[in-house]
Amino acid sequence: MSAPDPATPTTRRGPGRVLIAVYAVFALAATSRAVFQIATQFAVAPLAYVLSALAAVIYIVATVALARGGRTSVRVATAACTVELVGVLAVGMLSVLRPDDFPDATVWSDFGAGYGFVPLVLPVLGLLFLRRVRHEDASGDDGLIVG
Numbered sequence: 001m002s003a004p005d006p007a008t009p010t011t012r013r014g015p016g017r018v019l020i021a022v023y024a025v026f027a028l029a030a031t032s033r034a035v036f037q038i039a040t041q042f043a044v045a046p047l048a049y050v051l052s053a054l055a056a057v058i059y060i061v062a063t064v065a066l067a068r069g070g071r072t073s074v075r076v077a078t079a080a081c082t083v084e085l086v087g088v089l090a091v092g093m094l095s096v097l098r099p100d101d102f103p104d105a106t107v108w109s110d111f112g113a114g115y116g117f118v119p120l121v122l123p124v125l126g127l128l129f130l131r132r133v134r135h136e137d138a139s140g141d142d143g144l145i146v147g
Contacts, residue, residue: 011069011077011133019129022122023063026115030056030107037104045104051091055107055119058084062126078130085123088112092120 011020034053042049058080065077092111095102105114112119 011066011074011130015129016066016069016133019126020063020066022118023059023066023126026107026119026122027056027059027063029115030059033107041104045102048102048104048106048109051087051106051108055084055087058087066126074130074133078127078134081123081126081130084119085127088120088123 030052034049034056037045037049037052062077062080062084065073065080088108088111091106091108095106095109096111102109107115108119111117112121
């Protein structure tokens with residue numbers, strides 16, 4: 001097996017590839033769901049559908065930032081994962097404590113239970129991965145593209 005290409009951002013190697021793929025799947029799923037719900041059923045649960053759209057935007061931003069892999073992109077991905085985690089925790093808690101406010105589920109309802117709790121685990125894994133990437137960048141051990 002050959003050494004990693006230093007021109008390839010660290011985020012696109014090894015576990016970064018898997019993380020990007022999972023984020024891309026969630027970006028597609030959340031976007032499709034939100035567009036359909038807003039277009040056909042918005043009056044039923046506007047808060048839930050707007051939150052699903054917000055989740056979709058965050059997943060798209062995280063996917064693109066992880067795929068780009070530059071220093072600024074790593075910061076953007078870190079911010080997206082942080083907002084995502086706060087969103088999952090807040091919406092998850094609200095959907096449990098005030099279920100009447102969520103007549104239809106969002107991606108983050110019940111802490112992502114409808115998606116196997118992946119929405120709860122994904123930002124944690126993303127933040128841990130990005131922490132490692134930033135640490136490697138600081139030590140100069142990788143080929144993280146600066147830009």
